[in-house]
Amino acid sequence: MKRRYTLGLPILAGFAAIAAIAPAAAAQQVELRLKGSPGDTAAYMADMTQSVLLPEQYGGEMTISTSMTVRSRVSDVKADTLFLALSVVEPEIEMIGASGSQTPDLTVLDGKEFTQVITTSGEAIDFVAPDDLGQSGANIAGSLSQFGSLPLPAEPVSVGDTWTDTVRSDGVPLGLPVAGEMVTVNTITLQGLAEEAGSTIANLLVEAVVVFEPAADSDGQMEFEMMSDVVTNLRFDVTRGVLLGTSSASDFEAIVSGPMVPEPIEFYGTSETTITRQ
Numbered sequence: 001m002k003r004r005y006t007l008g009l010p011i012l013a014g015f016a017a018i019a020a021i022a023p024a025a026a027a028q029q030v031e032l033r034l035k036g037s038p039g040d041t042a043a044y045m046a047d048m049t050q051s052v053l054l055p056e057q058y059g060g061e062m063t064i065s066t067s068m069t070v071r072s073r074v075s076d077v078k079a080d081t082l083f084l085a086l087s088v089v090e091p092e093i094e095m096i097g098a099s100g101s102q103t104p105d106l107t108v109l110d111g112k113e114f115t116q117v118i119t120t121s122g123e124a125i126d127f128v129a130p131d132d133l134g135q136s137g138a139n140i141a142g143s144l145s146q147f148g149s150l151p152l153p154a155e156p157v158s159v160g161d162t163w164t165d166t167v168r169s170d171g172v173p174l175g176l177p178v179a180g181e182m183v184t185v186n187t188i189t190l191q192g193l194a195e196e197a198g199s200t201i202a203n204l205l206v207e208a209v210v211v212f213e214p215a216a217d218s219d220g221q222m223e224f225e226m227m228s229d230v231v232t233n234l235r236f237d238v239t240r241g242v243l244l245g246t247s248s249a250s251d252f253e254a255i256v257s258g259p260m261v262p263e264p265i266e267f268y269g270t271s272e273t274t275i276t277r278q
Helices: 134-144
Strands: 002-005 041-053 061-078 081-097 100-102 114-119 124-128 162-170 180-196 199-214 223-237 242-257 265-277
Touching (some): 041 242, 061 134, 081 134, 199 242
Antiparallel strands (some): 061 081, 081 100, 081 114, 114 124, 162 180, 199 223
């Protein structure tokens, strides 16, 4: 299954574990689909910590901590497509590096509403953001562009089944002036099913490899190589058709080179993210 997104990179996300769940029958087959009716609302708490290690002459180590609440409202449903209104509440970013700590002003996001169009199979097919968000606001908008998108299988699955999903994301990685696409290949396994409070809960393991694919006509321009591994644990309410949360950890390494760079620049990074349905 291949998908194309037109904005941003996939947002990283996470979940809080819930104990005392009775196991469901291992042979049970389930169809994993998002569900919703106009007026349905939800709220998710998102926290991410990212560390990037650059050579000392380019700033050394930087840590970026982000937290926010994302509110979602189903504004319309047409066939197998959900139209969502997203908003961000109390977004906070703190950047700590060699030059000290910075906290960008994100009040520009207050009251702003984003429109996301997503299929019941979890594919985000459109995203509309307000203008004049500033750089920090635009970065958050890029994350929201794929908020809630899921690599759901085309057919019913049982515990132990595995499927793959490929995502191609247009955009410039890390704000660099390079042309190309981020390509994410997900391998997803249904690790378990459980019954809780009248709902069937699916536990999914998502193992992803992310690489940067340069544009075919990028010869002579800045060159960018990147490889990232991401592991995500995801909880999905099969009965209600809603995401309960995910927990992700990733690491990446990248090299920038080319005519505008005196010598290749190598840098590394890690991140941990959780998103929890409130």
